[in-house]
Amino acid sequence: MSIAQTLLRSRAAAALTAPHGVDRYLEQINPMWAAHEVRARIVSIERETHALDDPAPVATITLQPTSTWRGHRAGQHVQLGVEIGRGVGGARRTTRAFSVSSAESGPGERFTITVRANPEGTVSKHLVHDAMPGEIVHLSQAQGDFTVTPDRGDPVPMRLVMVTGGSGITPALSMVRTLLRQRYPGRVSFVHFAQSPDHQIAADELAAISAADNGVDVHLVHGELFTAERLEALVPDHRSVRAWACGPAAMIELVQEAYDDLTVDGTPADRGGEPLLAVEYFKTPVLDTADAEGTVSFSQSSGAPGAEGENTGATLLEQAEALGLSPQYGCRMGICFSCVATKSSGTVRDVVSGETSAAPDEDIRICISQPVGSCQVQL
Numbered sequence: 001m002s003i004a005q006t007l008l009r010s011r012a013a014a015a016l017t018a019p020h021g022v023d024r025y026l027e028q029i030n031p032m033w034a035a036h037e038v039r040a041r042i043v044s045i046e047r048e049t050h051a052l053d054d055p056a057p058v059a060t061i062t063l064q065p066t067s068t069w070r071g072h073r074a075g076q077h078v079q080l081g082v083e084i085g086r087g088v089g090g091a092r093r094t095t096r097a098f099s100v101s102s103a104e105s106g107p108g109e110r111f112t113i114t115v116r117a118n119p120e121g122t123v124s125k126h127l128v129h130d131a132m133p134g135e136i137v138h139l140s141q142a143q144g145d146f147t148v149t150p151d152r153g154d155p156v157p158m159r160l161v162m163v164t165g166g167s168g169i170t171p172a173l174s175m176v177r178t179l180l181r182q183r184y185p186g187r188v189s190f191v192h193f194a195q196s197p198d199h200q201i202a203a204d205e206l207a208a209i210s211a212a213d214n215g216v217d218v219h220l221v222h223g224e225l226f227t228a229e230r231l232e233a234l235v236p237d238h239r240s241v242r243a244w245a246c247g248p249a250a251m252i253e254l255v256q257e258a259y260d261d262l263t264v265d266g267t268p269a270d271r272g273g274e275p276l277l278a279v280e281y282f283k284t285p286v287l288d289t290a291d292a293e294g295t296v297s298f299s300q301s302s303g304a305p306g307a308e309g310e311n312t313g314a315t316l317l318e319q320a321e322a323l324g325l326s327p328q329y330g331c332r333m334g335i336c337f338s339c340v341a342t343k344s345s346g347t348v349r350d351v352v353s354g355e356t357s358a359a360p361d362e363d364i365r366i367c368i369s370q371p372v373g374s375c376q377v378q379l
C-alpha cells in the first residue's frame with residue numbers, strides 16, 4: 001500500500017472528512033479515486049448472443065475497478081450498483097449481484113461480468129442496452145463460496161464436472177478460464193445447455209477450448225432441457241466426481257435430483273457427508289406452494305397503509321409486492337440484506353437453506369423467507 005493510501009485510510013483522514021468520509025471528497029476530484037469503497041469504470045460492452053429475435057440478449061461488460069478492488073476467486077460474484085433515472089427526481093442507485101466471468105483477478109485488475117438483459121429488469125437491461133463505456137458503477141468486494149477452491153489454499157480436485165444453463169455459465173467460465181491459465185493438470189467436463197447456437201455465450205472461445213488438448217471436455221447441448229440420462233451419457237463417471245451447477249432454478253432442481261444424496265466420501269448427507277454437488281442460484285429456487293395456509297399481514301413503519309392477504313406460499317417479498325406494497329430489495333437472493341424486515345410472529349422457511357425459524361420479533365430477509373402458516377411482518 002502506498003503512503004498516500006495509508007494516509008487516506010487513516011483515522012485522521014476519516015475525522016477530517018466526517019461525516020461524509022474520504023471517498024466522497026476523492027470522488028469529486030476523480031471518480032476512480034477511492035480509499036475504501038470499490039467503484040469501476042465500464043471499459044467495453046460486447047454482445048455475446050446473436051439470436052435476432054432474442055428478447056433477453058447477453059453482453060459481456062469489462063470493468064476497470066479502483067485500486068481498492070482486492071481481486072476475486074473463480075466462481076465468486078460482486079454486488080454492482082448503477083445510478084438509474086438521472087434527471088427524474090435525481091438518480092437512484094440500484095444494486096444486483098453478478099458473477100465474475102473472467103479468470104481470477106488480483107488487486108486493482110480488470111475483470112468482466114456477463115449479463116442477460118431481463119426485458120422487465122432494471123439493472124440488467126440498463127447494463128446491456130443503455131450503459132456506455134466510461135460510466136462509473138459501484139461494487140462490493142468479491143463474495144461467495146461457489147468456488148473450486150472453497151478455502152484459499154485447498155487443492156483443486158483432479159477431476160471436476162460443471163453443469164450450467166443459460167447465463168448460469170458465467171461462474172463456470174471464470175473457473176475454466178482460471179484453470180486453463182494455471183495449466184491445471186486434471187480433467188474437467190464442462191456441460192452447458194443453451195436454447196440454440198445463437199444463444200450460446202462465449203461460443204468461439206468454447207470451440208477453441210474444445211479443439212485443444214487441455215484436459216477440458218466441452219459438451220454444448222442446444223435446444224434440449226437437462227436430463228439425468230443426458231448427463232449420464234456425456235459424463236458416465238459423474239456420480240463419483242465433484243460437480244458445480246448454475247442455471248435456471250428449474251434446471252438446478254433436476255441436476256440436484258440427478259445427484260440424489262451423493263456425497264464426497266460416501267457418508268450420508270444427514271450424517272454430515274459433504275454433498276458432491278455445489279449449486280448457485282441466480283433466482284430463488286422453485287417453491288412448493290401446494291400446502292400454503294393462513295394469512296400474511298404487513299405493517300409499514302413509514303406509517304403508510306399496510307396490507308393483508310391469504311398466504312400464497314411465495315416469498316414474503318413477492319407476497320408483499322402482489323398486495324401492492326413496494327418493499328426495498330436488491331439481489332432478491334438473500335445476499336445484500338437490503339430487504340431485512342422484522343417478523344413479529346409466525347414461522348418462515350429460508351428457501352435457499354431449507355431451515356425454518358419461529359422466533360418472534362426477529363429480523364429476516366423477506367426475499368428468501370417463505371411463510372409457513374400465518375405470519376406478521378413490519379416492513
Ligand SMILES: Cc1cc2nc3c(=O)[nH]c(=O)nc-3n(C[C@H](O)[C@H](O)[C@H](O)COP(=O)(O)OP(=O)(O)OC[C@H]3O[C@@H](n4cnc5c(N)ncnc54)[C@H](O)[C@@H]3O)c2cc1C
Nearest residue numbers: 096097098099114115116120121122123124170282321333
Ligand atoms: C449470486 C448471483 C449471481 C448472479 N450472476 C448473474 C450473472 O452472472 N449474469 C446475469 O445475467 N445475472 C446474474 N444474476 C442475476 C442478477 O442479479 C439479476 O437478478 C438479474 O440481472 C435481473 O436483475 P434486474 O435488475 O435486471 O431485474 P429486476 O428489476 O430485479 O427484476 C427481476 C424480475 O423481477 C420482477 N420484478 C421486479 N420488481 C417487481 C415488483 N415490484 N413486483 C413484481 N415483480 C417485480 C421483474 O418483472 C423481473 O421479471 C445473479 C444473481 C445472483 C444472486
Ligand code: FES
Nearest residue numbers: 330331332337367
Ligand atoms: S434483496 Fe438482497 S437480501 Fe433480500
